[in-house]
Amino acid sequence: MPDRADRLDPQPPAAPSGGTVPDVLATARQRPLLLFGLTPPRRSATPEQVAEIARVTLARLAPLDVDALLLYDIDDESDRNPDERPFPYLPTMDPAVFHATHLSDWHRPTIIYRCVGKYPEPELRDWLEATDPDRVAAVLVGASSSTKEVRTPLPRAHALRREVRPDLAVGGVAIPERHTRGRDEHLRMLAKQEQGCAFFVSQVIYDVDATKSLVSDYRYACRERGVAPQPIVFTLSVCGSLKTLSFLKWLGVAVPWWLENALRHAEDPLAESYEQCLANARELAGFCRRLGVPFGFHVESVSIRKVEIDAAVALAARMRELLTD
Amino acid sequence: MPDRADRLDPQPPAAPSGGTVPDVLATARQRPLLLFGLTPPRRSATPEQVAEIARVTLARLAPLDVDALLLYDIDDESDRNPDERPFPYLPTMDPAVFHATHLSDWHRPTIIYRCVGKYPEPELRDWLEATDPDRVAAVLVGASSSTKEVRTPLPRAHALRREVRPDLAVGGVAIPERHTRGRDEHLRMLAKQEQGCAFFVSQVIYDVDATKSLVSDYRYACRERGVAPQPIVFTLSVCGSLKTLSFLKWLGVAVPWWLENALRHAEDPLAESYEQCLANARELAGFCRRLGVPFGFHVESVSIRKVEIDAAVALAARMRELLTD
Numbered sequence: 253m254p255d256r257a258d259r260l261d262p263q264p265p266a267a268p269s270g271g272t273v274p275d276v277l278a279t280a281r282q283r284p285l286l287l288f289g290l291t292p293p294r295r296s297a298t299p300e301q302v303a304e305i306a307r308v309t310l311a312r313l314a315p316l317d318v319d320a321l322l323l324y325d326i327d328d329e330s331d332r333n334p335d336e337r338p339f340p341y342l343p344t345m346d347p348a349v350f351h352a353t354h355l356s357d358w359h360r361p362t363i364i365y366r367c368v369g370k371y372p373e374p375e376l377r378d379w380l381e382a383t384d385p386d387r388v389a390a391v392l393v394g395a396s397s398s399t400k401e402v403r404t405p406l407p408r409a410h411a412l413r414r415e416v417r418p419d420l421a422v423g424g425v426a427i428p429e430r431h432t433r434g435r436d437e438h439l440r441m442l443a444k445q446e447q448g449c450a451f452f453v454s455q456v457i458y459d460v461d462a463t464k465s466l467v468s469d470y471r472y473a474c475r476e477r478g479v480a481p482q483p484i485v486f487t488l489s490v491c492g493s494l495k496t497l498s499f500l501k502w503l504g505v506a507v508p509w510w511l512e513n514a515l516r517h518a519e520d521p522l523a524e525s526y527e528q529c530l531a532n533a534r535e536l537a538g539f540c541r542r543l544g545v546p547f548g549f550h551v552e553s554v555s556i557r558k559v560e561i562d563a564a565v566a567l568a569a570r571m572r573e574l575l576t577d
Numbered sequence: 578m579p580d581r582a583d584r585l586d587p588q589p590p591a592a593p594s595g596g597t598v599p600d601v602l603a604t605a606r607q608r609p610l611l612l613f614g615l616t617p618p619r620r621s622a623t624p625e626q627v628a629e630i631a632r633v634t635l636a637r638l639a640p641l642d643v644d645a646l647l648l649y650d651i652d653d654e655s656d657r658n659p660d661e662r663p664f665p666y667l668p669t670m671d672p673a674v675f676h677a678t679h680l681s682d683w684h685r686p687t688i689i690y691r692c693v694g695k696y697p698e699p700e701l702r703d704w705l706e707a708t709d710p711d712r713v714a715a716v717l718v719g720a721s722s723s724t725k726e727v728r729t730p731l732p733r734a735h736a737l738r739r740e741v742r743p744d745l746a747v748g749g750v751a752i753p754e755r756h757t758r759g760r761d762e763h764l765r766m767l768a769k770q771e772q773g774c775a776f777f778v779s780q781v782i783y784d785v786d787a788t789k790s791l792v793s794d795y796r797y798a799c800r801e802r803g804v805a806p807q808p809i810v811f812t813l814s815v816c817g818s819l820k821t822l823s824f825l826k827w828l829g830v831a832v833p834w835w836l837e838n839a840l841r842h843a844e845d846p847l848a849e850s851y852e853q854c855l856a857n858a859r860e861l862a863g864f865c866r867r868l869g870v871p872f873g874f875h876v877e878s879v880s881i882r883k884v885e886i887d888a889a890v891a892l893a894a895r896m897r898e899l900l901t902d
Contacts, residue, residue: 435834459786460786461784461785461786461833461835464833464835465833465834465835465838467835468834468835468838468839469834469835469838472838472842508786508789508790509760509790509793509794510786510789510790510792510793510794510864513790513793513794513797514793517797539835
């Protein structure tokens with residue numbers, strides 16, 4: 253629901269009713285979005301295992317009052333980084349299939365990532381045509397490196413969406429680290445916006461300063477062009493171990509040295525990173541409010557360790573309180 | 578005074594009594610220092626003008642309850658940066674001479690900068706011998722570039738101080754921007770500490786994130802070597818115009834892009850930078866407290882425009898409240 257009336261909803265918490273994607277995106281200009289991110293089950297899981305994962309996941313998410321689920325489309329990004337991947341790459345289910353077959357009890361919107369380069373155009377077209385734009389939004393993601401084989405380039409995927417499914421809301425990714433390198437990520441965001449992106453989801457944020465610079469450059473560029481800034485959803489992910497830290501870095505997440513020191517020397521890095529995620533969220537929320545940029549948060553765990561997933565669920569609950577204050 | 582009893586001191590505010598340098602440095606481990614920085618009058622000023630400047634300055638500083646004055650030794654740093662200096666370089670009085678001849682009414686410690694490369698060794702030696710270690714501490718500063726003619730190298734100046742004036746407290750400069758480039762400024766601080774530095778004063782801080790990384794790396798390196806971290810005094814300087822902003826950048830101060838945008842688009846950049854200095858001070862104070870690193874603040878104006886000096890005085894007064902809370 254776009255307003256807070258659902259808090260008084262007498263329905264059982266396992267099946268929260270929720271607005272449509274257009275409803276949620278319309279309210280995103282008035283109040284911050286809260287998303288929770290999931291990686292679909294491994295492709296090797298049996299149908300029974302997938303059903304059980306879906307059941308447990310929805311039960312955990314029910315009390316969280318998140319505005320939408322976010323389902324990742326995991327790609328083997330080893331081409332992007334020659335260093336050894338700290339966690340092994342395991343092929344996962346297609347998020348669209350997982351959503352269609354196992355998440356019918358989720359009554360709020362779902363944002364489905366599409367690494368468009370993985371799919372031949374006819375497959376993307378079929379998916380676009382079959383998708384319910386009231387229940388689903390898409391985040392179209394380009395290739396993770398320029399050397400990767402690309403079946404459908406990102407601009408073509410956007411054009412296809414405009415042709416066959418103009419009513420399907422699409423978002424784009426925003427990467428502060430790319431801004432740090434070239435101070436041009438805000439221009440990439442504006443180009444995606446011209447192609448139809450109605451919102452952005454960031455990479456995992458540990459470098460708040462770089463993120464503020466991206467938001468600021470984007471905001472002033474929007475003003476210069478006379479376009480309204482679209483909501484930017486910042487991804488928060490806890491970090492419970494040095495292995496998770498190295499995975500975050502492998503993924504390209506910039507971790508300020510002081511924060512890396514704090515995590516390395518913390519008795520409880522999970523608690524330290526949890527507090528830091530909250531502090532980062534407060535800082536970004538205040539910054540976006542001052543600049544008049546609509547924003548939201550997306551909580552996920554990059555690791556599948558139970559303790560880190562538990563902390564992500566707790567963080568999402570805390571974020572809901574923080575955003576409702 | 579090391580404690581707050583002087584707030585009730587019935588003496589007229591124009592002549593606050595203050596502790597000695599050793600007193601002030603001893604308390605710096607328990608509570609944050611507050612310094613106010615001045616550039617000595619131009620060398621072209623008449624003795625009457627210098628006397629008037631000293632009188633007005635001391636009257637303005639009297640109510641501020643700062644722990645020490647800081648007097649800059651201005652050097653022509655045009656060798657350090659080939660770009661045109663936004664404000665012209667004007668030779669200023671020797672800060673030691675200004676202090677000796679015109680600041681006898683200042684009853685608290687004074688920290689005198691010495692760009693040691695400017696002085697032949699006998700001149701430095703004479704100054705060290707003539708200096709009252711109860712009233713004065715020195716900050717010894719090396720050359721601003723490797724191409725500069727150096728009369729006394731920094732390590733030699735430190736050795737000279739240990740030889741002829743071991744009781745004179747000395748500090749060193751700490752530059753977060755250098756840390757950003759090489760992640761080795763904490764090692765330079767430790768080397769200066771071995772040469773006798775009892776405190777550090779930073780360059781003007783606009784990049785809090787880089788400063789936190791320097792403090793963190795310094796703190797963990799101190800712990801590894803089993804030495805106590807020395808107080809780090811962070812320099813805050815307001816910025817009232819785009820010209821001052823370009824001067825700060827000319828001086829080598831890193832200004833995050835978001836903050837530069839904020840200053841460029843602000844209706845009142847002076848007010849914006851004032852608030853930002855306060856926010857930066859709060860952030861650094863909290864960070865240093867959590868890490869157990871003694872700290873302090875030094876307020877100055879890099880510009881000689883009256884409105885910016887007024888804002889610096891107001892900021893120092895506000896900082897005293899903030900540090901006393």
